[in-house]
Amino acid sequence: MNLTSQLGVTAKKYFNKTAYIFNDSTSTYAELDAAVTKFASGLTKLGISKGDHVAILSGNSPHFIIGLYGALRAGATVIPINPIYTPDEIGYILKNGDVKTIIALDLLVPLFEKMNGMLPDVENIIACETPQGSQSDLDVTKLSIFPKLKSFTSIIGSGDLAFEGPQVNDDDVAVILYTSGTTGKPKGAMLTHKNLYSNAIDVANYLKITDSDNVITTLPMFHVFCLTVALNAPLMNGGTLIIVPKFSPGEIFRVAKEYNATVFAGVPTMYNFLLQYPEGQVEDLKSLRLCISGGASMPVALLTSFEKKFQVLVSEGYGLSEASPVTCFNPLDRPRKAGSIGMSIVNVENKVVNELGEEVPVGEVGELVVRGPNVMSGYYKMPEETAHTIRDGWLYTGDLAKMDEEGYFYIVDRKKDMIIVGGYNVYPREVEEVLYSHPGVVEVAVLGVPDPNFGEAVSCYVVKKDQDLTEEDLLNYCKEHLAKYKVPSTINFLEELPKNTTGKILRRALKEAVLQK
Template identity: 45%
Template sequence: MEKTWLAHYPEEVPSSFAYPKENLASFLVHSAQRFPDNPAIWFFGHTMSYRELLDACCRFANAVRALPLVKGERLAIMLPNCPQAVIAYYGALLAGLVVVQNNPMYTERELKHQLQDCGAKALVTLDELCPKVEHIRHETDLQHVIVTSMRDYLPSGTPLAQSPSLTEQNGVILWQILLRQGASELPRIEIDAAEDIALIQYTGGTTGVAKGAMLTHLNLVANTIQSALWSYKLRDGQERYLGALPFFHVFGMTVLMNQAMYKAGMLILVPRFQAKDVLRFIHEFKPTVFPGTPTMYIALMNHPDVGQYDLSSIEICVSGAAPLPLEVQAQFERLTGGKLVEGYGLTEASPITHANNFWGERKNGSIGIPFPDTEARIVDENGNDVAAGEIGELVVRGPQVMKGYWNKPAETASVLRDGWLFTGDIGKMDENGFFYIVDRKKDVIIAGGYNIYPREIEEILYEHPAVAEAAVVGVTDSYRGQTVKAFIQLKPGQQVTAEEMDAWCRANLAAYKVPRAYEFRESLPKSAVGKILRRELTEESKQNA
C-alpha cells in the first residue's frame, strides 16, 4: 500500500524506529539513572525526585512479590492521579505483574465485573473507597487490599492512622507499612516484551459488554516512543507535564505518565479536574505539555477568571477522546500561544494511531496522519480498500495494536484480522493521506471524553420495576460534546418522575454515565421486527434542539 502520508512527516520524525524490547517500567529506571535528582512528581507541594520515585517503586515491587504475587498475576489499581497511582503502576510492572486500571467512580456493579473477569489477586485503593471494595470483595478473587490515603503524600500529611476498619487483617494492608517492608533493590524479572502483558485495559466496545484489551510491554513502549517522536522538540529532563487526564484512562497513561517517565519530565498531578485549580497550576508551575480533552480546554477558556492567569508556558497539547471543534482549537492557541492538535486512538491501540503535526502541515477537522510504523486504511464491508475521499471503516496496523481481548477469543477474532485492527469507526482518507472520522462507533456516546454505551444504561433502566421499555441516545451538548438522554415507556398504571429515575441511575452507574435528561413516552419507535430505533430518537432530538 502507498503511504502517501509520509510526504507530510517533518524531517525530524522517522517513519520507522527500533523500539526496545524491555519492561515498560524501564522508562523510569533509565530516567532515574540519567536524572536522579530531577523532580519526577509534584503533588500539592510535595515533590519526589526520580531517585525517590524509583526507590518507592522498587519497594512496592519487592513487597507485593513477598505477599506473594507472582509474575503474570493481576494487580488492580483504583486511584485518582496521585503519587501512589504512579508507584503502584511501575512497581507492579517491575514485579512482572499485570496492571488492571479501575475508575474510582465505578459503582460496585462495575468494579465487581472487572475484578471477576480479570481474576485480580490484589487491589490498591483509597481508604475512602474501601466500603465499596469490601461490599463486593467476597465475590472476587481478591486476597490483598492495599489501602492508602491522599494524606500520605501531602506535605503536612501524617501516616495513615490505623483504625478498626483499616487494620492489617483479612488481607488489608496499609500502604506505608507495605513500602517499609519492601527492599529497595531493583527486582530482576525476565520479561518477553512482545508477549508478556503489561496491562489489561477495559473498554466497552459497541455492545457495552466490558472487554479487557491485553496490551503488552512492547505495545505500550512503542506507543509511548511514537508519541515522543511526534513531539520531537521536547527536551529530555526539562519538560513539565500537566497531569489532568486520569492515568486510569489509557490516553492519560500513555501521553502523560509513560511519556513523562520516558522523557524524564516532571508530572504535575491533578487528582480531579477543576478549571480554576488547573489555571492556577499552569500560572504557577509553568507546564509545557498539556494533553487533554475538548471539554477541558473549553472549561479553561470559558472560566470567568481566565484573564488573570499566565498560560504562555504551554507549548503543545494533543486533544483526544472526542472530536475537537475548530473554534476551540483556534481560541486555545490564541490564549496560550502553544500548539493544540487533534489526534485519534482507541484502547486497543495503546491508544494513539494518528495525530496532526504540531509544527508541520495539519488539516482542520482531520485526525491527522498515522504515527511512525503505523499503517491505516479505509475499507468497505468486505475489507477491500476504498478510493481516496470515499467513506468506509478505519482499520489500522502497528506495534501498538493489542494482543487481543482477555479470555474472549471470538471477540478478538472479530476485530483482529491478519494483523489489522478493525476500529468500527467510520472515516475517510484524502488524497494526501490525512484521515477524517465521519462517525463514531454505532450508537456510542462520547461525553466529556468518556465512551458511554447505551445498552449498559438501558439495562439499568430496565431493572426499574416501573419501566416497560427504554432507549438511550446521545444528544449534542455545547460543553461535553454529547450528553446522555433516556427515552422511557412506563408500564401501564405506573408513575415515576425524572428525579426518581435519576436517583435510580445514580445508585447503579458511574456519574458520567447517568442521563442528563429523561423523556417519558407512550411508545418508542420500532422497526418491523420490533427493534427500538435509536437513530430516529437521535434525529428527533437534533431537530428539537
C-alpha cells in the first residue's frame, strides 16, 4: 500500500464525503480521486514514465494535492519546491534534481521562460491557473510562444479515468525533499513510498485523526510538516482538509468557526500570532479538539498561555525531512509534558547517544538518533553525506536532546547552535525560554557571537510588546533566572525577526546579518 493507492481505498469508502474545502468550495473524495487518476493519465500521455522527476511549485491549493497524488500514481518522483524561492534557488533544485516536468503557478511562467535555456532537460511546464493569472494569455498567446507550456486543466481533460498506472514498489522514491540546509547547498532527502505512507498512517492513528476530523491546512504544503501531518494523514483516514492558502490569524479564526475545525497544525510563531490577535475570540476555536506544534521548539510560556486562553490541548512533536518527518509526539492518552516533544510514535525508535554512538543515561544530553520505516533512503546524488547521516541504520539528527525516566524526549538545541562561553555550554533555547516568560516579550532569538575574552558570548534579539521595556530590565530578569555565564552580554530590540515561509525563526539569517555589521 502507498499514499495514492490508499487514497483510492478512502475514496471508495467515503465516496460522497468532503475531501477538502478551498475558497469556500468543496470537493468529495470521489471527485478528488477521479481528478488524480485523470491527471496521472494526462502526465503519462505527455511522456512521463516511472521514475521521472516532477517538480511542484504551488501554493496551498487543490493543484498541489492533485499534482502530488497524480504524479505519484503515474509512477513519478515528486520534488516540492517553495514557489517564492529566488530564481537561483529554484534553478539549483531543478538542475540538481534532474527535473523533467514542472507543475507551477501560472504567475511563475515568465520566470521559466527566462530560464528556458538553462533547463534543457525540462520537457513540460504545466501552469496552474490562478485568479491573478490571465487565462486567455495562458491558453493562446503563451502556448504559441512557449511550446513546453500546458495548462493544468488541459492535462486533467486529456486524461483517461480508466488509467491504472505502473506498479509502484515500497522502496521506489516517491518524493525528494530539499532541506533548507544550514550550510552549503540544500540536500535532497529521498523519501520512498514506504517512508511516506508509514508515517502518514502512523501519525493519523497516533493522533486519532478520523473521518470526523476537519483539519486546518495552512502550513505550506511543500513543507514536510504539512505534507504528512495536515495533508497525507487526514486523507488516509477520510478527514476533511480546510485549505487556507496563506496563514493569517483572522482567517484561521474564521474558518475554524465556520467549518467546525477539530485539528490545527502550526509552528510556534503561528500560535504566538493567534494568541496576540486582538480580534480573536475564544468561542471561534471551541470546536478544536487538538492543536499540533512542530517545526521548532515551542516556548513553554507560549504553550501554557495558549492552552489556558483557548482551552485546547497543544501536542508538541518532533520531526525532520529525513524522517518523513515525524518521530515523536506527546501522546493523547496520558499527560502532556510542557517543553517535551513527547514519546516515540508507534514503529519509530528514538534514543540519545554520545559522540561514540553509545546511548547515554536518562537525563543526560546527547545527540538524538532515529530508526524506523520512515527514515529516508539517502540524499540524492550525495553518498558521502548519506553515509555520515545514516550510520548502522540510525539517522543522526544533529539535534541535542535528553530523555526522562518515562520516555519523554526534550530537545535542548541544535548541535551547531550551541554556544560555548569560557568552556561552558549554553543552549540558546534555555535562554529563550526565560525571556519568553517575561510579559513584555513577543519573540526572541538567542545567538552566540565572537568574544575576545570568553570565545563566545550570548547575544539576544527581542521583539517587545511593551515599548517602555529596556535592555536593563531584561538583563536583570535574566540574572534572576540564569547562571551568570548564561546571562546575555547584549539585548537588541528589533521590529521583527527573520522567518522562513513556515514561520520558523531563522537564526542563521539573523547571525549572518549580525556578523556583517
